[in-house]
Amino acid sequence: MSKKQAIKVENLNKSFGKGDTFVDVIHNANFSVDKGELVALIAPSGAGKTTLLMMIGCVNEPNSGTIWLGDEKVYENRWLTKETRKIRREKIGFIFQAHYLIPFLNIIDNLTLLPQANKIDEKESHSRAKELLKYFDIADKEIAMPSQLSGGQNQRVAIARALMNNPEIILADEPTAALDSKRSVDVVKMLKKIAVEQDVAVIMVTHDEAMLPLCDRVLIIEDKKVVQKSNIKEIE
Amino acid sequence: MIHLAKEDIKHTLGKFIVTAMGVGMLLGIVLIMVGVYRGMIADANVILDDLNVDLWVVQENTLGPFAEASRVHEDLKNTLKGYQAIDKAEAITFQNLQILNGNRQISVMAIGYDIYGDINPINPKRLIAGRVLRNEHYEIVIGDKTGFKLGNKIHLGRDIYTVVGITHGTVASGGDALVYLSLKDAQTLQFTYTNKRVQTDKARGIVNRDAHLVNTIVATINPTYNVDKTAKELRKWLHKSVYTRKQQTYVLTKYVVEKASKQIGLFTIILVVVATIIISLIIYTMTLEKIKEISIMKLIGIPNITIIKMIVEETLILGILAFVFGNIFSHLIYNKFPKNVVLLSSDSFMLFIIVVIASIFASFIGVKKVISADPTSAIGG
Numbered sequence: 001m002s003k004k005q006a007i008k009v010e011n012l013n014k015s016f017g018k019g020d021t022f023v024d025v026i027h028n029a030n031f032s033v034d035k036g037e038l039v040a041l042i043a044p045s046g047a048g049k050t051t052l053l054m055m056i057g058c059v060n061e062p063n064s065g066t067i068w069l070g071d072e073k074v075y076e077n078r079w080l081t082k083e084t085r086k087i088r089r090e091k092i093g094f095i096f097q098a099h100y101l102i103p104f105l106n107i108i109d110n111l112t113l114l115p116q117a118n119k120i121d122e123k124e125s126h127s128r129a130k131e132l133l134k135y136f137d138i139a140d141k142e143i144a145m146p147s148q149l150s151g152g153q154n155q156r157v158a159i160a161r162a163l164m165n166n167p168e169i170i171l172a173d174e175p176t177a178a179l180d181s182k183r184s185v186d187v188v189k190m191l192k193k194i195a196v197e198q199d200v201a202v203i204m205v206t207h208d209e210a211m212l213p214l215c216d217r218v219l220i221i222e223d224k225k226v227v228q229k230s231n232i233k234e235i236e
Numbered sequence: 237m238i239h240l241a242k243e244d245i246k247h248t249l250g251k252f253i254v255t256a257m258g259v260g261m262l263l264g265i266v267l268i269m270v271g272v273y274r275g276m277i278a279d280a281n282v283i284l285d286d287l288n289v290d291l292w293v294v295q296e297n298t299l300g301p302f303a304e305a306s307r308v309h310e311d312l313k314n315t316l317k318g319y320q321a322i323d324k325a326e327a328i329t330f331q332n333l334q335i336l337n338g339n340r341q342i343s344v345m346a347i348g349y350d351i352y353g354d355i356n357p358i359n360p361k362r363l364i365a366g367r368v369l370r371n372e373h374y375e376i377v378i379g380d381k382t383g384f385k386l387g388n389k390i391h392l393g394r395d396i397y398t399v400v401g402i403t404h405g406t407v408a409s410g411g412d413a414l415v416y417l418s419l420k421d422a423q424t425l426q427f428t429y430t431n432k433r434v435q436t437d438k439a440r441g442i443v444n445r446d447a448h449l450v451n452t453i454v455a456t457i458n459p460t461y462n463v464d465k466t467a468k469e470l471r472k473w474l475h476k477s478v479y480t481r482k483q484q485t486y487v488l489t490k491y492v493v494e495k496a497s498k499q500i501g502l503f504t505i506i507l508v509v510v511a512t513i514i515i516s517l518i519i520y521t522m523t524l525e526k527i528k529e530i531s532i533m534k535l536i537g538i539p540n541i542t543i544i545k546m547i548v549e550e551t552l553i554l555g556i557l558a559f560v561f562g563n564i565f566s567h568l569i570y571n572k573f574p575k576n577v578v579l580l581s582s583d584s585f586m587l588f589i590i591v592v593i594a595s596i597f598a599s600f601i602g603v604k605k606v607i608s609a610d611p612t613s614a615i616g617g
Contacts (some may be wrong), residue, residue, distance in 0.1 A: 090537075114538065117538050
């Protein structure tokens with residue numbers, strides 16, 4: 001695995017149910033994502049985008065195959081570590097359709113919760129959080145509650161939260177679905193900027209084809225297979 | 237350092253406090269129930285403390301006047317006084333009576349004693365108005381619980397008595413107020429029948445010879461003698477049952493208060509179980525309300541132990557807060573109960589330990605929910 005490669009998936013399979021209820025979702029998926037890349041993952045609803053994302057994110061267990069995250073092989077027909085949550089905590093940042101901030105924690109606490117779980121020094125994590133809030137232009141909101149922020153501001157906090165653990169990978173599940181087109185473009189541009197500036201691999205699930213030109217590559221789930229397209233013209 | 241439990245409680249403070257107050261009222265009732273039991277024990281000891289005697293001589297093979305009927309001859313006190321070990325000895329009667337105050341029927345326990353004797357059952361510290369009995373007839377000293385005032389007239393048996401003294405805190409084990417009569421009046425009330433009954437008995441050839449009976453002889457012993465040894469000696473020679481103070485206390489608590497204490501104990505256990513179930517359900521509901529946040533926390537990698545700690549801490553805070561409210565509630569209402577309620581800090585401490593243990597148990601159901609929560613459920617994946 002090259003030093004640039006952040007994600008490598010080989011012969012990954014996932015199915016649900018047995019007998020009459022058997023559904024093959026992902027069949028022999030093979031792809032990789034480099035650091036600094038923003039890759040879009042598109043597919044019709046129910047095709048397995050989130051399932052694939054959750055497998056890469058060590059949340060859902062595949063049936064077979066291999067997953068590399070950075071230098072570490074985390075899955076080869078079974079999880080190679082018992083602490084998949086630790087991998088998530090240390091290597092991956094998650095962004096969701098809604099911001100999913102903890103409503104009873106203020107913004108700074110929402111950001112520093114994960115570093116606290118990683119046993120990172122409180123001063124250090126606070127300074128990182130402030131830095132990120134400044135980066136996202138919401139530095140004055142650190143003691144506000146999520147309910148006091150607008151949808152766009154909350155989504156920026158959610159992105160900041162995903163960056164708090166200096167992740168190698170960001171998995172974004174439809175991060176623009178709840179936003180208008182202008183804000184959607186801003187968020188995707190922001191993700192691209194983060195991918196480049198923070199040297200992070202970003203996989204973004206999206207339904208919005210207007211966002212695809214902003215991405216470096218596109219992965220499509222077609223007939224249970226993951227197909228790589230280098231740009232929007234190939235999709236058309 | 238982020239305290240998830242503290243922040244969550246702060247977020248829903250009003251709801252949390254109202255919930256704690258509700259559970260607290262339940263715990264307050266638990267404290268009151270225990271207090272009622274303590275009150276019964278305290279009440280049972282009032283007579284023993286006020287009489288402050290070493291020995292109780294009662295009818296043979298009976299447990300004495302508090303547990304069952306006992307009749308001994310009044311002059312037994314003179315026999316007792318003949319013993320070197322005995323310092324003082326007096327005859328006492330105990331009788332349950334119903335007296336009428338306006339339209340209100342009041343249960344009382346009447347204690348008859350020799351007003352010229354060496355042992356006086358009226359504790360001067362408890363006398364809050366008037367005086368002790370000075371005349372051998374038609375005077376009564378009565379507990380303030382009855383509502384009578386000095387100078388009031390009370391119809392008892394065939395005679396009318398005048399209230400000459402009021403006492404406070406003088407109750408029997410059942411919570412009935414104590415009233416004090418001269419021995420002669422008490423004997424008349426207890427052992428003298430109505431004119432009609434006397435006529436009927438005469439016609440049957442029965443002569444009423446019970447007038448010099450009493451229910452017990454109480455005695456103090458000379459300090460140089462051993463109480464237990466003296467009681468043992470008296471049992472040999474008097475053919476009576478003789479109880480020491482310790483034994484009489486045991487009789488009162490074991491035979492008189494035991495059933496009530498079992499009943500109260502059972503109620504208390506049920507209330508604690510109900511409180512635990514309620515706390516469990518509250519915590520379960522609170523966990524369900526947060527399940528999306530919990531799922532997200534699990535998804536982004538927050539360890540289970542951090543989330544479990546939040547649930548257990550919230551349960552403990554709820555339990556402890558409820559305990560504090562329960563204490564305040566019980567102290568606000570305890571004196572509104574008709575029976576004596578004694579709230580002891582040792583009982584509060586015991587309840588605190590139980591609440592802590594019950595809260596830990598109650599948190600299990602929420603913890604189970606946390607462990608089984610699917611991290612992807614919140615995002616619908």
